[in-house]
Amino acid sequence: MNSRKIIYAGNVPIGGGFPVVIQSMTNTNTNDSSATLKQIKQIHERGAQLVRVSYPDKSCRTSFKKIIDNSPCPVIADIHFDYKLAVDAIELGAHKVRINPGNMPKKHLEEIIKAAKERNIPLRIGVNSGSLEKDLLKKHGHPSEDALAESMKRAVGFFEDKDFSQLVLSVKSSDVLSMIKVNMMIKKMFDYPIHLGVTEAGGLLRGSVKNSIGIASLLMKNVGDTIRVSLSDSPLYEVDVAKMILRAIHINTNSPDIISCPTCSRTTFDVIATQKTIEKMLEKSTKNVKVAVMGCVVNGPGEAREADFGITGNANEGIVFKKDKIIFRGLKEDALKVLMKEVNDYEKET
């Protein structure tokens, strides 16, 4: 969306004004191609356009090849330290390779560039506190934003000197403010697509908060072209949170929005359980539909009039509304069925 330069990971464009690309990473054993392919399929169906898979050693070679050949979406090979694995992943057909240049000697990087040129695939080059060159660490005293940006400048300069420009840049930090600051610096310095994410962000709740703040702050400033929400939890949640971030800031509305009241002493309807049920029912939906779950009849429909559909109720009955007009009043167990039918019909029509 935000860089002028565009690169392609397989058939997926990154940058150049194209929509922000969601990606996630498998956490299965790469040696287990069945389990990995199953998870890739789930990640892709959930809404990610790209998936990253570790290629930790040559024992995974056969399995990794099978994964690339059978994946429903382009595969990014995740490589650390060993350039031979990067070259091999490229030869096996990986659609993009992620490396940290600071962890590899220049002559090894040259081999990766050569292979990437031959296969015409992009490289994501990453900089983080762990890959910072020793002299930069000494100069700046700690992995500051300036140090990380200088490290990226060196890396980009090296690749450009070798006439390689199919780059996606990524500067990671586990500190949200630092991640925001350094990516804004990188955006001013280069016009390559930028990969956003808060690294080592924590579990589902804390990690979602950190990633949402970091990623959304930058996207709203037109910084960032592909995102990965990093969580110590299922990669499917990573995709869910990524979709919710893009939905919340109106960058991509190809997913539902479910609004629900926080409940209070007036609540006469099981808002929390109903909200969870609807979230589950709509988890793969790609439609721009807003569904409200409200706790009381008195305030609910009025407060949720922005929604396309809504559900509320009282001790005796369930109520379904469309915009702010009541279209069903009856048994609570029937109300959810009526709501879902209305939403499904709406999805088919739009």
Ligand code: SF4
């Ligand atoms: S919609 Fe009703 S139950 Fe929900 S918070 Fe508002 S007043 Fe309370």
